Amino acid sequence: MKVIDMHCDTLSELLGRKEKGETAELRQNGGHLDLLRMRESHYLVQNFAMFVMLQGYGDPWERVCALHRYYREELEKNKDILAPVLCYADIAENEAQGKMSSLLTVEEGGVCKGELEKLRELYRMGVRMITLTWNFDNEIGHPNYDTSKKPQVRQIMKEWKAYADATSASADGKPASADVTPASTDGKPASADATPASAEGNPAYAAGTAERERMRREAQAFMDAYHHTPNLTGGLTEKGREMVAEMEKLGIIPDVSHLSDAGFYDVLEVTKKPFVASHSNAREICPCVRNMTDDMIRRLAGRGGVMGLNFCADFLEEKPFGEKNPGTLEAVVRHAKHIADVGGIGVLGLGSDFDGIDTNEGLPGVQSMEKLWHALHRAGFSQDGLDKIFYGNVLRVYRDTLSLTYH
Numbered sequence: 001m002k003v004i005d006m007h008c009d010t011l012s013e014l015l016g017r018k019e020k021g022e023t024a025e026l027r028q029n030g031g032h033l034d035l036l037r038m039r040e041s042h043y044l045v046q047n048f049a050m051f052v053m054l055q056g057y058g059d060p061w062e063r064v065c066a067l068h069r070y071y072r073e074e075l076e077k078n079k080d081i082l083a084p085v086l087c088y089a090d091i092a093e094n095e096a097q098g099k100m101s102s103l104l105t106v107e108e109g110g111v112c113k114g115e116l117e118k119l120r121e122l123y124r125m126g127v128r129m130i131t132l133t134w135n136f137d138n139e140i141g142h143p144n145y146d147t148s149k150k151p152q153v154r155q156i157m158k159e160w161k162a163y164a165d166a167t168s169a170s171a172d173g174k175p176a177s178a179d180v181t182p183a184s185t186d187g188k189p190a191s192a193d194a195t196p197a198s199a200e201g202n203p204a205y206a207a208g209t210a211e212r213e214r215m216r217r218e219a220q221a222f223m224d225a226y227h228h229t230p231n232l233t234g235g236l237t238e239k240g241r242e243m244v245a246e247m248e249k250l251g252i253i254p255d256v257s258h259l260s261d262a263g264f265y266d267v268l269e270v271t272k273k274p275f276v277a278s279h280s281n282a283r284e285i286c287p288c289v290r291n292m293t294d295d296m297i298r299r300l301a302g303r304g305g306v307m308g309l310n311f312c313a314d315f316l317e318e319k320p321f322g323e324k325n326p327g328t329l330e331a332v333v334r335h336a337k338h339i340a341d342v343g344g345i346g347v348l349g350l351g352s353d354f355d356g357i358d359t360n361e362g363l364p365g366v367q368s369m370e371k372l373w374h375a376l377h378r379a380g381f382s383q384d385g386l387d388k389i390f391y392g393n394v395l396r397v398y399r400d401t402l403s404l405t406y407h
């Protein structure tokens with residue numbers, strides 16, 4: 001078994017922890033991914049994303065440079081087991097030296113601020129793949145999510161949490177105890193000095209429960225619309241088209257995960273070589289717009305591109321609003337089968353999203369890859385098919401897009 005995973009957020013997660021004064025080492029940590037566990041799981045290449053939250057770090061270019069400094073430090077500290085991929089030949093060379101390969105990516109094309117020169121600088125820094133957008137509009141294009149609705153999404157989640165916390169005493173069948181008061185209708189959690197509510201008979205408690213259900217239904221409707229409505233009109237900008245064409249020339253692979261549906265078709269038009277959806281699943285199996293439609297899967301396959309199975313529970317399977325979604329191995333298998341049925345085995349790869357998602361209980365980290373292999377094997381994938389999914393297909397895309405040698 002060999003593994004190539006096209007996406008993780010470990011660099012951003014670890015640097016964030018380090019900046020808070022916590023211990024954070026790429027070699028060994030308690031997160032989803034570290035080098036020692038990767039080695040145990042026979043990793044050939046891990047893509048490391050420099051993820052920049054556009055609305056949070058001031059100058060996104062400075063942030064990507066900080067992430068790059070951190071990446072270089074970690075490469076230096078771990079050079080006995082990890083080496084970078086600057087060209088296709090490096091992968092085999094690193095493997096021959098008993099080292100795993102690291103391919104550097106950027107998740108958020110907005111770090112370039114629309115400047116072609118910054119794209120070239122990223123190439124010089126070793127970046128070989130760029131996720132064109134995250135969930136914000138940027139100079140390159142538009143994501144599938146309607147970003148103007150973000151404040152509403154945040155507000156709903158906040159209110160829901162307050163209601164759920166305040167009324168959770170009813171969830172396990174016990175009546176609300178004297179020190180738990182149902183939330184007031186303004187969405188604030190019950191305060192400690194509020195009038196004690198005794199039990200179901202208490203009108204305030206009953207009203208709180210009815211209010212909670214009404215709110216759950218409203219939130220569900222809003223979230224369904226938010227998660228299920230793709231952006232069919234806002235694709236790449238003029239500048240974005242120019243930048244994607246330049247990426248292809250440089251040998252930086254465009255990544256359409258997060259990008260709008262319209263943007264996907266624009267990338268198809270602007271490029272000639274294979275490109276990727278590094279961490280996206282099938283929309284036919286889970287209707288979230290972070291996933292790809294069957295038509296997109298077929299066209300990506302037709303181009304020789306590849307898409308990486310994402311282990312994020314909410315992109316694998318939907319649960320009613322407010323219900324826990326722990327994530328399962330079975331759901332990953334369902335997506336794999338569908339994607340292979342629609343696009344052929346050659347379009348399927350891995351894009352775990354480790355350290356960028358809540359833990360999937362079926363696949364809690366890099367140590368779980370063998371478990372995934374066996375689950376897919378039991379579901380009918382052949383050894384040959386699994387070799388393609390776990391590393392062969394992505395290797396083919398790297399051969400077709402990266403320079404064969406780099407000096």
Ligand SMILES: [Zn+2]
Pocket residue numbers: 107257258279356
């Ligand atoms: Zn992502």
